[in-house]
Amino acid sequence: MSDSALPAPQAEASARRAFAPDWGMRILGILLIAYLFYAASQLDLGLGRFITGLGEGGRFLARMVPPNFERWELLLEGLLESIQIAVLATVVGIILSLPLGLLAARNLAPWWVSGPVRAFIAVCRSLHYVIVAIIFVKAIGFGAMAGVAALVVASIGFAAKLFAEAVEEISMKPVEAVRATGASAMAVLIYAVLPQVASRFVGFSLYQLDSNLRNSTLVGIVGAGGIGGTLFAAFKRFDYDFVSAILLAIIALILLAEVISGRIRAAMR
Amino acid sequence: MSATTTTGDTLAPLRREWIRHTPAERLTRWVMTLTIVAATVWAVRTIDIIPEFLIDAPEQMADLLLRMWPPDLAYYPTTVHGALIETLHIATLGTVFGFLMAIPLALLAARNICRIPALNALAQVGLVASRSVNSLVWALIFVAVFGPGAAAGVFAIAFRSIGFVGKLLAEALEEMNPGPREALRAAGAPWGAEMLKAVWPQIRPAFWGVALFRWDINVRESAVLGLVGAGGIGVVLEDAINFFQWDQVATILLAILAVVLVAEIVVTRVRARLL
Numbered sequence: 001m002s003d004s005a006l007p008a009p010q011a012e013a014s015a016r017r018a019f020a021p022d023w024g025m026r027i028l029g030i031l032l033i034a035y036l037f038y039a040a041s042q043l044d045l046g047l048g049r050f051i052t053g054l055g056e057g058g059r060f061l062a063r064m065v066p067p068n069f070e071r072w073e074l075l076l077e078g079l080l081e082s083i084q085i086a087v088l089a090t091v092v093g094i095i096l097s098l099p100l101g102l103l104a105a106r107n108l109a110p111w112w113v114s115g116p117v118r119a120f121i122a123v124c125r126s127l128h129y130v131i132v133a134i135i136f137v138k139a140i141g142f143g144a145m146a147g148v149a150a151l152v153v154a155s156i157g158f159a160a161k162l163f164a165e166a167v168e169e170i171s172m173k174p175v176e177a178v179r180a181t182g183a184s185a186m187a188v189l190i191y192a193v194l195p196q197v198a199s200r201f202v203g204f205s206l207y208q209l210d211s212n213l214r215n216s217t218l219v220g221i222v223g224a225g226g227i228g229g230t231l232f233a234a235f236k237r238f239d240y241d242f243v244s245a246i247l248l249a250i251i252a253l254i255l256l257a258e259v260i261s262g263r264i265r266a267a268m269r
Numbered sequence: 270m271s272a273t274t275t276t277g278d279t280l281a282p283l284r285r286e287w288i289r290h291t292p293a294e295r296l297t298r299w300v301m302t303l304t305i306v307a308a309t310v311w312a313v314r315t316i317d318i319i320p321e322f323l324i325d326a327p328e329q330m331a332d333l334l335l336r337m338w339p340p341d342l343a344y345y346p347t348t349v350h351g352a353l354i355e356t357l358h359i360a361t362l363g364t365v366f367g368f369l370m371a372i373p374l375a376l377l378a379a380r381n382i383c384r385i386p387a388l389n390a391l392a393q394v395g396l397v398a399s400r401s402v403n404s405l406v407w408a409l410i411f412v413a414v415f416g417p418g419a420a421a422g423v424f425a426i427a428f429r430s431i432g433f434v435g436k437l438l439a440e441a442l443e444e445m446n447p448g449p450r451e452a453l454r455a456a457g458a459p460w461g462a463e464m465l466k467a468v469w470p471q472i473r474p475a476f477w478g479v480a481l482f483r484w485d486i487n488v489r490e491s492a493v494l495g496l497v498g499a500g501g502i503g504v505v506l507e508d509a510i511n512f513f514q515w516d517q518v519a520t521i522l523l524a525i526l527a528v529v530l531v532a533e534i535v536v537t538r539v540r541a542r543l544l
Binding site: 032036040053056080081083085088123127138144148215235251255 | 308309311312313315316318319322323326329333354355361362397398401403405406409416420423489490492493496500522525530
């Protein structure tokens with residue numbers, strides 16, 4: 001009864017103004033446009049620059065076609081190294097993420113464990129993998145190992161967070177049941193926690209492999225191995241036809257990985 | 270017949286051996302495990318591992334951290350602050366330009382808005398192409414087009430955002446309720462009014478959600494674009510690294526970390542209030 005009394009004034013109001021102008025939206029839009037002009041002037045973005053850019057872009061595109069696959073051995077070598085970086089980083093990253101994810105879950109770990117672990121995961125996630133790669137290039141030296149280490153950090157940032165969230169969503173009933181039998185902490189994990197989250201873990205791992213593959217094609221820009229180094233070198237030498245060949249190869253690799261992981265995901269369901 | 274079978278078999282169901290997975294399931298599990306192990310072994314055996322580099326890695330890491338401490342905070346007001354503001358401008362402008370280009374593509378890609386299958390497919394190809402090229406690669410391309418500077422960064426961020434934003438907006442458009450549109454069309458409303466009064470109110474929550482999410486990602490990404498010369502704080506970072514000024518590097522990294530964390534908090538707060 002009390003419900004029916006409520007909508008009446010609202011219905012009346014909307015009947016009076018069917019398509020009321022949204023003043024909040026308009027003011028926001030005007031502010032946004034004002035900001036755009038301010039920021040564009042700060043960054044020295046002008047129409048003249050844009051028009052010269054279009055001409056340059058045309059010349060650039062003209063030099064990119066046809067793609068030059070003559071140095072396909074170099075290309076293949078880089079791609080294979082990228083795949084290796086992605087595989088290793090995913091395996092190591094997932095192995096490290098499992099315990100970290102469990103420790104970060106607030107329903108299983110006490111707050112003085114989950115708090116610091118969550119902070120560590122947040123820091124891993126906040127730093128862009130290319131920046132992490134720079135640091136590891138200094139620490140480990142040029143080459144694929146630095147790329148693997150950087151992507152392991154990135155994997156921990158994402159996979160451990162997703163694991164922790166999945167563990168926090170489990171039903172606590174099996175956990176209590178197993179605990180009530182006097183089982184050890186390890187047995188509780190294996191028989192009550194992991195069966196509830198295992199299939200989601202597999203999904204996250206697959207997603208992480210996919211995303212590591214994308215990122216491993218880039219860490220080479222700072223010298224951490226993979227096809228990115230070849231790409232950056234080709235850019236620096238203005239070998240734009242080789243650049244377009246590399247870009248096509250990277251896009252093909254990523255699309256292929258997306259199709260395969262999509263198939264696996266569909267088969268798991 | 271029942272008499273003969275029940276004599277010895279009353280306990281048969283209890284004696285049956287229970288197996289958790291069917292043979293096919295077990296086979297796929299084995300194949301998956303084998304693939305993972307084989308891929309790992311292949312990667313470990315063929316990847317370039319230089320033992321000398323690996324052995325002194327902890328030493329080098331400790332050396333790096335010692336050189337980074339204490340961070341050169343006096344460096345912040347002179348150089349880092351301006352570059353940080355530039356990075357935020359790049360991220361925001363890039364997000365807005367990305368949306369300006371993504372909205373038409375999303376409208377073309379949504380099958381309930383644009384009824385021509387060929388145009389749907391074309392728009393999808395555009396979105397996929399934008400997504401499969403990383404923002405750093407877009408930055409390399411636009412540095413070649415516009416020359417080094419913030420303009421290349423803005424365009425790199427914008428072109429990278431198109432695919433992500435366009436895909437999510439097209440999905441939101443396809444999921445909406447056709448009722449309000451049909452009602453407006455029946456009343457004789459033109460296309461523009463239909464979009465503004467029937468479509469926009471339905472996708473507004475998704476739109477702001479995507480905008481905030483993408484802006485957050487763009488703030489992170491624009492911090493590294495400078496490594497390839499596309500403006501922002503990355504340029505300062507690259508310079509500091511090339512001069513081995515590790516205490517300045519530490520300041521820059523702390524500044525980036527702070528901005529990323531603040532952006533995340535702002536986005537979470539605004540989203541909680543909006544949605």
